[in-house]
Amino acid sequence: MSVREASTPVEENLSYPASIPAVLVERLRDYPNDVYCERRGASGMFEQITVRDYARDVFTMARGLIGHGLKPGDRVGLMGNTSYDWVVCDLAIMCAGGVVVPIYQTSSTKQVEWIAENSDLTTLIVESEEYANVTAPVVEKLSLDLHVIDRGDVKRLQGAGKETPQDEVDTRIHALQPDDIATIVYTSGTTGNPKGALLSHANFMHHAVNGVENPALGGTVLAGQDSRILMFLPLSHVFGRFIEFVCLYSRCVVGYTPSMKTVVDDLGDFKPTWLLAVPRVFETVFNKARNAGKLQKMIFDWASRVAHAYSVAQDRGGPGLGLKVQHAVADAVVFSKLRKALGGDVAYAICGGAPLGQWLGHFYRGLGIHILEGYGATETAAPTSVNLPGHLKVGTVGTAFPGASLRVVESGEIQIKGPHVFHGYLDNPEATEEAFDDGWYKTGDLGKLDDEGYLTVTGRVKELLVTAGGENVQPAVLEDSLRRHTLISEVVVVGDRERFVGAMITLDGEMLPGWLKTHGLPAMSVEEAGRHPKVREALDVAVKYANENVNRAQSIRKYVVLPRDLEQTKDELSASLKVRRPVVMKNFAREYAALYDK
Incomplete structure (x- = not known):
């Protein structure tokens, strides 16, 4: 097997923000009255938060962290569910010159201890008493500065921030450079202790800008204030985090929901235009709809076959009259209800983390939701490939993202190069050296590139x-x-x-x-x-x-x-x-x- 390579050029004449906080500064200057996000308030309804409100909360917390002794380059752990408070803390730490170290909510005390020691944390922010209890032995052992959101510690930090002038925050933001490390994200660690991937501001923002400015994505999925996404994936994962920064840059409105238990109601109330999810979410929606009852199962099975056939036909010259009639009936009986369950306005969904499979991809496209499968890794800070609206090939993870290059070498391994590739593993030069081949990041994944540059992921090298x-x-x-x-x-x-x-x-x-x-x-x-x-x-x-x-x-x-x-x-x-x-x-x-x- 010979080496196959593919890349997509960047859009011309683009300018890139110097840092992630710089995006917030620019957004505040240009669109202060934009809706930044929505979250459920005391009334139980989704309430709007403007860019001005968000910037105020971020900057006052950044001032509080500085007043609490946070120095540029200090590492701050962040552990909690997806929420508005999480993204306030995320940007505030960066605005204060700190480096964010997200910690999975599912982490054990032992795992937190490894991350805290390896990253040399000085401060830890956790959402709740539950996480405070998990991390308590680590906080005591390492003498960390602990803040618990549910105790009101963030509000107290913001109050204390009034003693620190905003000029100090502005100075720290201005000092940030594109190649400065913004965050250390730890790999999942399926074979031993996780490794800390060093990701810079440029790693995220180069791809964010190119994604938004790409006509296929920017004109449909990321269409400014007309775009709405309900964020329920963990922000400790690089996948959700990248989308957080994309939305900050693109002016897309984000709805935050902390629990999958309420996501059905949240979808109906927030009404997103696109979704971000892993395959398991789409599998669960399909399976629950299929198991609603014996008669409903028979109807659903028929409708799902129609959806699949309708999608496949779109790639083969279009559906015939008979299939169009069946599709119209299935849409009235089944598809419209499924779309309503997802909020009613969803046209696109970005999916990654694992293969979705051709059958489900065709099913969802057949009912009117185009799932844009993509591929990336913690070490690439963002997607390396993605299917684009109007250029979708079901069953693949798309073509190279603008600015990215990928290749499949003779062994079948997928390798990646581009401005989104990480700066190495924290304090682990051996693992860093092992991760690269002449400047190409070795993913450890196996795949195939077709003649049109579409990538299919087929497995893992180490799992063969x-x-x-x-x-x-x-x-x-x-x-x-x-x-x-x-x-x-x-x-x-x-x-x-x-x-x-x-x-x-x-x-x-x-x-x-x-x-x-x-x-x-x-x-x-x-x-x-x-x-x-x-x-x-x-x-x-x-x-x-x-x-x-x-x-x-x-x-x-x-x-x-x-x-x-x-x-x-x-x-x-x-x-x-x-x-x-x-x-x-x-x-x-x-x-x-x-x-x-x-």
Whole structure:
């Protein structure tokens, strides 16, 4: 296999802000009365916050941090749910010259301690008493300056900020340079301690500017104050964080919701025009709609086939009259209700973090929502490739983002170059050197580039299995297909140096009750369901469908259903909820042995 390379040039004559805080300064100067965001207020309704209000909150907190002793370059930890307070803290730390270190809400005390020590934190801001309790031993051990948002500490900081002149904040903002480190974002750490990726202001803003100024994105998805996004993904992830800065630059209105539990009501009340989500969100919406009842399931299955066929036909000259009629009926009966459940105005969704799969991509396009799959990593601060409106190829993660270059080398690994690529890992020169090949960042992902420059991600280099018969197997191809099934939560495909490929499957405890009811079965535990013949029949079909993606030697011959779901507290999932294979294999050694009759 020869090296294949693709890149997309930047728009001409663009100017780039010197820093992320500089964007806020410019926005305040030019559009002070813009709506920056909306959040639920005391009335329970979404209330508007202007750019002037947001800047006031950010600057007064920055002054408070300075008055509290924060020096330029100091690292500040930030741990909490997605909220307006989170983004105020984020920008305030930067405006004070500090470096933001986001910490996953799911992190354990041990994980927080590693990040705090490795990044040399001086200050820690957490949202609630829950996070204060998790971090308490670390705060005491390292003598950190702790602020708890729910205790009113941020308000007190903002009050204390009145003693510090705004000129000091202005001076610190003006001193920031594009290559200064804005944030240290820790990788998920599926194999050992996470590494701190050093990301600069330019890493984010170069891509943000090029995305907004791109005619395909800027004219549709990121169309100023007419664009609205409901933000519910964790801002500790680089994916959501990049979109935060994109919206600041593009004038898009952001709605903040802290919990997936309220997201259905929030979608209806906020009415976004586009969404940002991982595939699991779209899978859940699909599965819940499908399991509304036996009759509804039959209607939904028919409508979903129509949506899929309608989307596929768009790539093959357009749908015929018969399909158009079916689509109109399906739209009235099913599609319009689904769109309403997502707020009613959503036309586009940006999706990343894992493959969505062709079937769901076609389904959503068929019902009127174009899912723009993209690809990136913590180390790239932003997407490296993305499907664009009007240039969508379902099943791929799109073409190179403006300003980015990507290549697939002979081994099949995807490598990336561009102004969005990180500055290395904190205090880890060996890992930094290992991460690059002649200036190209080695992602560790495997992929393919087609003749039009569209990228497809096929798996991970380190997860490649080699069976006893010498067959190379990429688990991701099988796992991603299986995870789309209503009943399935997690899948770990195994078979390295074994006679055949197997799978360890966990059931989705949230979706199980609805599935049982739809299929006329009594309530039962996850462990009981894993042994039930009807459940096993459904899993057999899911495995058969997944196996259609590979040849016979690579197919799953046997599977076991684990008695419980994977748990982060048992180290089976990373802070970003990625599967830690070695830990799963160890914790479920008996089930693994049963697969191979050991």
